[in-house]
Amino acid sequence: MFARHDSLQAGYDVVIIGAGGHGLAAAYYLARDHGIRNVAVLDKGYLGGGNTGRNTTIIRSNYLTPEGVKFYDESVRLWQDLGEDFDLNLFYSTRGHYTLAHTDSAMRTMRWRAEVNKHYGVRSEAVDAAFVKRGIPSIDMTCGGHAPILGALFHEPGAIARHDAVAWGYGRGADRRGVEIHQQTEVTGIRLQGGRVVGVDTTRGPIATSKVLCAVAGFTPRILDMVDLHTPIYVHPLQAMVSEPVKPWLDPIIVSGSLHVYVSQTARGELVMGASLDPYELHATRPTLDFVEGLASHMLDMFPFLSEVKVNRQWAGLADMTPDFAPIMGVTPVEGFYLDAGWGTWGFKATPVCGKTMSHTVATGRNHPLIEGFGFDRFARYQLTGEKGAASVGH
Amino acid sequence: MKIMVCPLNGPRPVAEFAYGGEVRRSPDPNTCSDAEWSSYVFNRSGSPGAKYEWWCHIASGFWFVALRDTTRDVVIATFPAEAVRRGLPTPGATVGPAPAISGGAA
Numbered sequence: 001m002f003a004r005h006d007s008l009q010a011g012y013d014v015v016i017i018g019a020g021g022h023g024l025a026a027a028y029y030l031a032r033d034h035g036i037r038n039v040a041v042l043d044k045g046y047l048g049g050g051n052t053g054r055n056t057t058i059i060r061s062n063y064l065t066p067e068g069v070k071f072y073d074e075s076v077r078l079w080q081d082l083g084e085d086f087d088l089n090l091f092y093s094t095r096g097h098y099t100l101a102h103t104d105s106a107m108r109t110m111r112w113r114a115e116v117n118k119h120y121g122v123r124s125e126a127v128d129a130a131f132v133k134r135g136i137p138s139i140d141m142t143c144g145g146h147a148p149i150l151g152a153l154f155h156e157p158g159a160i161a162r163h164d165a166v167a168w169g170y171g172r173g174a175d176r177r178g179v180e181i182h183q184q185t186e187v188t189g190i191r192l193q194g195g196r197v198v199g200v201d202t203t204r205g206p207i208a209t210s211k212v213l214c215a216v217a218g219f220t221p222r223i224l225d226m227v228d229l230h231t232p233i234y235v236h237p238l239q240a241m242v243s244e245p246v247k248p249w250l251d252p253i254i255v256s257g258s259l260h261v262y263v264s265q266t267a268r269g270e271l272v273m274g275a276s277l278d279p280y281e282l283h284a285t286r287p288t289l290d291f292v293e294g295l296a297s298h299m300l301d302m303f304p305f306l307s308e309v310k311v312n313r314q315w316a317g318l319a320d321m322t323p324d325f326a327p328i329m330g331v332t333p334v335e336g337f338y339l340d341a342g343w344g345t346w347g348f349k350a351t352p353v354c355g356k357t358m359s360h361t362v363a364t365g366r367n368h369p370l371i372e373g374f375g376f377d378r379f380a381r382y383q384l385t386g387e388k389g390a391a392s393v394g395h
Numbered sequence: 396m397k398i399m400v401c402p403l404n405g406p407r408p409v410a411e412f413a414y415g416g417e418v419r420r421s422p423d424p425n426t427c428s429d430a431e432w433s434s435y436v437f438n439r440s441g442s443p444g445a446k447y448e449w450w451c452h453i454a455s456g457f458w459f460v461a462l463r464d465t466t467r468d469v470v471i472a473t474f475p476a477e478a479v480r481r482g483l484p485t486p487g488a489t490v491g492p493a494p495a496i497s498g499g500a501a
Contacts, residue, residue: 221441232437280414283443283466290410323437379437380430 001168002047002175005182011208012040012180014362015200016215017187017223019043020052021163022340022347023215024170024181025355026362031177033356034363039179040209041171042202044186048167051217054285054317055348056240056262056274057163058253060097062117062124062155064109064390067373068326069120074370075353076157082352086169090161091267095252097158098132102147102258109389110153123156135252144301147258158253160264160272166351190226190337197227197336213338213362215354218283218318220341227334231342232379233320237278238345239291241314243306245269257391259298270312273299277319277345285316319344324384325391329358329374330367338362339376345391399450402475403457415449418460418479445471447483460484 014030016023019041030036043049059079061072083090101107110126117124128151133141135154142148171181182204189201190212199208214223218235250265260275275295278288292314300307321344322328328342340358343350357368367375373385398406417440422431440446443466450473451458460479462471478484 222443225442230434230438231441232439233441234439235441235443280448281446281465282468284468286468320441380433382433 001172002181005180008040008182008185008202008204008207009180011199013038013209014211014213015039015207015209016041016213017043017200018050018215018217018219019047019167019171019181019183020050020215020217021048021167021170021351022052022343022354022358023213024048024167024174025351026213026215026340026358027174027179027181027355028170028177029355029359030363031174031179034359036359036363037178039174040207041174041179041181042185042187042200043181043183044203046183047171047181048164051317051319051343051347052167052351053164054238054240054315055163056264056272057160057348058097058262058264059092059159059161059349060155060253061122061157061349062097062099062113062153062390064113064116064387065326065373065385066116066120067385068387068390069116069122071353071357071370071373072349073120073122074356075350076159078352078356079159079161082166082169086173088165088169088172090165090169092159092161093267094157094159095264096135097155097253098135098255099153099155100132100149100254100256100258101151101153102143102149102256104150106257107150110151113153113390117155125154127152127154136250136254138249138305139254139302140304143256143259144304147256147301160253160266163348166348170351170355187223187226190223192227192334195333195335197334211336211338211362213340213358215340215358217341217343217347218320220320220339227332227337229332229334229337229376231328231376232323233328233342234281235283235318235320236280237282237285237316238274238319239278239287239314239316240272240274241292241295241311242273243271244310244312246271246309254302256298256302259301261295261298261302263299271299271306271309277321278316283318285318287314287316321345323379325387326385327354327374328376329354329371330361330376331365332376342374346387399461399470400473401452401455401457402459402473404452404455407452407454411452411454413451413453415451415458418447418449418483447479 322342
């Protein structure tokens, strides 16, 4: 599927660190839209092996801030014809997305999000309990009697997709246009001269380049240490699990912030489930029994008939969290060093638009207009982009 | 990390504890620059390593400091909160259950 390159070249126009969805999408659009093809994508592991292959594949644009809504809506638009673009089946499946509200204050946030969404042309509605019951007939509306469902934010374009295929599609598209993908190639240092990037050191030798894009999710702080940049990013593991396949019964995507659950059913019939972040900092992807117990008990609050269904697998990824639950993107104080980070628990859905906007930013040296609310310098200006209210579950 | 040694209560299951973030020193808000203050408010040491952290034993409401390796999830040492009053303690100074609290009737 990809060309093999036995050795690195002495230099590239752009070096992208991280061969996940975001890094490969940026490489793809650099080559396709900006004609920059002398690009290397480096990864210390394997293609799509980080958070691209570990998320729960939900795609939505029902955010809270105008910056967020416009940005994610462009992403949802880009998703629509991506499969055709790649000539690869992404299993993109529009399901409708319910964010359940179990309290009056949650209902108020749903109305707020619905109004911001509609203002920007995104199809979201605050709906009542009867609407939820019609959409999800099998749900226990009382949630075991202790968290009755009052209503929801219904987001019609909510979708799921095959996450691995997204990395493969972008990777293959970039590869065919001349981009070199080097797996098992770890960046060990970034060379600066007079505050500008001049190259990177890797486990397979040095590379000369004037532009580096860092798209490494939970490993971002380690790369930032190499260029002496400080950010609010902190890393907690985020776990997920999947059930054995069962016959199709759950069409929409269900999220409950109060019960800390998000769940959808894949084309194979598996239930893909996630919950909140692990409660403390850790740079390892070990799973825990606490997580399975907590998530399973909340799943049973909503769907008691699942009590005999088995959990097949669980895993974790490293989430690069920010205090305002918005990413940190674009130019940095180090000339030639571009950042696509702070993607915490919300990065998969943004893969296409991150590729688009970061390729523009790297090619022109100026932030794309859609990412201006996500700038590196917003913390020093105390101008945060508060998206916590639109996070799937209260972290 | 499944067991944490609380300086007050001894070894307890980790589910009984809450994480309170890294032990950090605030700059003097009256004399520091805006940049120093915003860096203190927002920036964190995101890289892995051995870090001094605040932890609370929830059942007893007891706050203390743990030195923990955030790569391996291993607690190297725990200290009562008094230990950080004049700077960070060194590992080995008070490892494991704390000495009995003196001054009161046992």
